[in-house]
Amino acid sequence: MRKLPLNVPVPARNARGLAGASAIHESAWKHVSGQARYIDDLPEPESLLHAAVGHSDQAHARIVSMDLSEVSAYPGVVAVITAADVPGHLDIGPVFPGDPVLADGLVEHIGQPIFAVAATSHLAARKAARLAKVEYATMEAAITVDQALEKQLFVRPSQTQQRGDPDDALARAPHRLRGEQYVGGQEHFYLEGQACLVEPTEDRGVFVHTSSQHPSEVQKLVAEVLGLPIHEVQAEVRRMGGGFGGKETQAAPLACVAALLARATGRPVKYRLARADDMIQTGKRHDFYNKYDIGFDGNGLIHGADIMVAGRCGYSPDLSDAIVDRAMFHADNAYFLDQARVTGHRCKTHTVSNTAFRGFGGPQGMMVIEQAMDDIASYLGRDPLDIRKLNLYRPGRDVTHYGQTVEQHLLPEMVDSLEASSDYRQRRQDIIDFNRSSPVLKRGMALTPVKFGISFTAKHLNQAGALVHIYTDGSIEVNHGGTEMGQGLYIKVAQVVASAFQVDLDRIKVSATRTDKVPNTSPTAASSGSDLNGMAALDACEKIRARLTAFAAHHWSVPAEQVSFVNNQVVIGSKSLPWADVIRAAYMNRISLSSSGFYATPKIHYDPATGTGRPFLYYANGVACSEVLIDTFTGEYRVLRTDILQDAGRSLNPEIDIGQIEGGFIQGMGWLTTEELVYSDEGRLLTTGPATYKIPAVSDCPPDLRVALVPESPNREATVFHSKAVGEPPLMLGIAVWSALRNAVASLTDYRYSPRLDTPATPERVLAAVSASQRWLDDQQEHA
Template sequence: MRKLIEAQAQPALFKPGVGHSVAHESACKHVSGSAQYIDDLPLLPGLVHVATGQSIHPHARIILLDIRAVRAAPGVVDVIVQRDIPGEVDVGPVYGGDPLLAGDLVEYIGQPLFAVAATSLEAAQRAVKLARVEYDILPAQLTVEDALAARSFVLPEHQLLMGDPDSEIDKAPHRLQGEIYVRGQEHFYLEGQISQAQLTEDGGIHVISSSQHPSEIQKLVAEVLDLPLHLVVAEVRRMGGGFGGKESQAAPLACMAAIFAKRLQRPVRYRMPRRDDMVQTGKRHDFLNRWRVGFDSDGHILGVDMLLAGKCGYSPDLSEGIVDRAMFHADNAYFLRSARILGVRCKTHTVSNTAFRGFGGPKGMMAIESLIEDIARHLGKDPLDVRKLNLYRPGADETPYGQKIEQHVLQDLIARLELDSDYRVRREQVTRFNQTHRYLKKGLALTPVKFGISFTAKHLNQAGALLQIYTDGSLMINQGGTEMGQGLYTKIQQIVASAFGVSVERVIVSATRTDKVPNTSPTAASSGTDLNGMAAKDACDRIKADLIGFACEHFQLSTEQIVFANNRVQLGRESMSFPDFIKLAYLNRIPLLATGYYRTPKIFYNRDTAKGQPFLYFANGAAVSEVTLDTRTGEYQVNRTDILHDVGKSLNPAIDIGQIEGGFVQGMGWLTSEELLWDDKGRIISNSPANYKIPTAFDVPADLRVALYHEPNLENTIHLSKAVGEPPLMLGIAVWAALRDACSSTSGYRFSPRLDTPATPERVYWALQECAAFNACQAQEVDRA
């Protein structure tokens, strides 16, 4: 505390850039309430608000849609149906299948049928209830099992194949099979889906959106309005959370607002109330994972055959890449000598599921982690020992999709965490505790994470930036990444400050806009800093090269004699302040603006052969979690979690640790408390904060320890750092594994019960009952013997 007080008392002189724990650029604005989100913007004169009328059936043909009473409702300014859309009707991000408004067919409960613009949101919401709709109800597929039985898929299946898994499984000394159902997850961002649109004087549209993908907003708005792209500007300053939910599914709101703005010549705001958001927007995919595995008596995996079936909803959305990602991560940290991994994309008459932090990776990892634990219990081993035995290592380093692991950190990282967390001592303590307590049981688990970094769609692995230096020595950088609280703007600020040796407050990152940097990729796939940071650095390097060339000529110096540091420019034995040097450069007509560009090298993937290198590198981590559960009720607490995570050379340790903590807690919520449920009519039950439970401060482990694993990236990433957005989410698997470990302890660790996720107290209780049934069966066998 004394050090903190002393640091605060010192005058603010030079705030360093890369490698330092600089505060988030909007931290003060966040806590003071001055950070502006879209719904905080002043209401423009004539602004109207939007609501939509929704289908009440999951699959039906519309026989009658009577909206006369809607048009006559108080406050209503305009009503549109599908035929009123001036351009493209479909707003699917990759493939078709996502009409902005339904035509004759509806395919999920909540699908928009028509849209209303009114003088207030309340008036719009009241009006949509006045429509008269008649339906011809059609059969609906509501579950993964329904889709598998009907062989109904939104896209063709895809398979990874390595070796001859059937033969290896058949001749293996031991064989097991199993399955786990892994439910999805609601994004539950603090700021819901929202967009605002207004006309520009040249007949174009300016859209302000809470979106992770401004260029997609620009493209789809242009298409629905039948405008060229240069007449549409999409802008994003910040989001109140995204987590993937605003990668593709922010676009319909922007398109709807833009249509009304064009029709009415008035500004339009479309904000979804929380319940509409939870009904009408997609979630993380449910997955049904099935496997067969053959292994030896030590626990080496010899062959594995997996089916990963994703619940995609009614349309493809981003499901191709999501299920691919699940397949690419079905190995997690383990070398599979011989494997078949089949991914299927199941069509159901439910809302179209979409990106969520980790994309499909977490779902694939749950398959292999379940399988590993089953092997361990079958052989009477500690699951950690089976995990360590199967880790990637030199000589056992090829993935099922043909990519070689180049940087081997997993063995050392896990060994270090095992030692630092006192895993072996605590394992003995947990065993003794369980032997001496009748109703309370403890569980302990250490699980690894290996996560590939890059978009699996190759063309998205590119970024641009625009840097401007003003004559007072201040700098403005614009780039294609969006800020959703994760600290991207702060890291870009640090990268630019470091390039010129100036304090970070000299640099401002302006709102992401498509008229500044075009054709941007979404801020997703953990690539925001990797891509945009390198583009920003490229812009810096271009200006800096011109400045150094000028200084060499003007001061008759060599390049080695020119150093940018501490807000000054060292010029041989003399030095100038950075602003004075920039002013001198301007007077000598040296360009003080530049664009930067970056594209990820090395990556490729051949879908026909299912082989390639889809990732530039891998980020790694591991977590140890300890839990205590009550066998009478299934209730539990997470007592302690230790995390060691690989971030390369950290750009900002404080922000990285915050991302790791937040990712872990969100992953823990996905696997324990956040239960997505639909009724047998296809209506979502978990549609509000009252019946969908995200983790609270009381759920966070009382003892949470996070450390960074310091080893520079072998790849030439931005300052040799590694991405930290998505990989930490999968550290939460340790909590699920610890709960399963506690359940298994009731069988003397001889049996591994099924524990579908989320592992709510009810599901934990059912797993305990399964263990009790196993014990009874074993007792009967002893009696018969």
């Protein structure tokens, strides 16, 4: 592979909107004016039909009989299809098999689609789908992680990562603690629900408008269910109204169903899920059951660790293998574990298959070691921050349990910096004094770090393509494989292109992501959107710039070294010509003004058989300090203040990055505090909308939220302009809120007892932790 040139300088701020400047989101004015088009806003084609599915009301059963006569007879219904009507592949598993587009005799979760309906209206399709008469032979179901572990049900084999001899280290450690926790799942709750619009084309093909983070996967799976070559299917994504990982694999089934109905009817089909159906039928963040066994000395330094993480994967593999891998990779978070073993289980349950969610298993893995840090501090009577600082990765203690060396040690300095800027020590003493004099209201505070690996853990996904066109008026169009879901990827890539040519940002347009422009793309996920697509676009620009340089040198008879691009001009020897004039001259002289670009992440490798390798190109780092106030009578609480320091490298767009940090933190806080997924014993989701599922509101946000980027911190790795990813890492900063809640409850026992606080830490669970602390105090007094 051709090595990318790395000599593109950080540009002077002369042309407007270059990389490093805080340019506004490219669709901001469309968002606020209501002109941004989503799938449901597209003009409806003539003879459009609407899709719905009939889904299982059993968690695990065989279908004995299915009578769809009333469905077909309902007014407005044009077609009804079942698994028998699929002309191509029935299984649409994204990585491993196990996901039939329509159930074929066996259902394995409540909400699994078993047939599909096309009707002349959205309402008619939904009403008709409810009229099916289905007879089931029910089978035993496993709903929880505990049940799956007891029955040894797994969607993929369990794996272990190990360094040294943790059993011996644990046996020899002066102190030893064990603990366990349940970490709840999370609904994506994107503003725009799952939706697609499929139009038949010539040669039996289809054009798919999809709200997907992975249009190439949509293209491939639609082609497979239709029994077509991939080139007969095109997929396009202009924007999504939020994704958060929920549209990485979960958008494809809708597109497949709509394409099958379009094939059956010869008419365009729109398939849009109502919110309740969306929550029932699509996967969520995996909930986890974690355990730790930690050995440490009298200072709190960890000598050995044995950690288990077990994710509820649902009925099929989906992306769970890689998600549990990442939970294992991040079970250390920011701490050197010395002799360590981490075991990961991929538990099969008869619930909807859980899927990607911002952080992709990393947050769940980090939770277990952060609980251990608090528990060690209570056991030793120390400040939790001191225990955390003592165990941070640093030179000489910088190899992870899976063998990757932490090469850039920013966290010790970042922790010290935030400790000082947040006035941690004085505020902590003030909190202790407040709690001693306040019998009901208690305050708590925690400062927690985040070390998050950046790269897809599936190596082949670490690639991207781009296409750059320069038109004869000097305007530039860019297309790449990344998708825009509100995170600002399009504006960042546009800034990269503007910087490469040193022209104003308003000359650049990034067009909708399309599979017939840039093929075989990876999902926009793993915080790698800017890293991958920015570098691919830069590669394309470098090729064009090399042609322009050679042309200008030859045409105006100067050495190539005397050709440069500055402030919308091309400097050619002693001349300085407008950018557009040089582009027109190049066109008249038959110089190609278009190029594709490509990038593949270097250095990464991982061997699952040995549990060792370098799965990440680099680590992104962040630190958060949160203060909370709880009511020990009710368990209710408020977050009073949060301070955040995030390393974004040499940020491509500081304001966009700060917005991502704020949003990520709030989403992480919601995951750990208010967002509770409740299932019945039979596996039925009971929280199916905003009335029963609480995402954070404005009133839940800290009234005092302070966010800063680490200044002058270029990435050591050769990422685009030495920036760092900021999509996922900030979500885990929300752990500081959960840890602060534990700290507030621990004040009831003078910080001698660290209560278990499973997540989400709802007021009910906080109140239960308060009660557990009171019982602990009573036991201590009884034995005194």
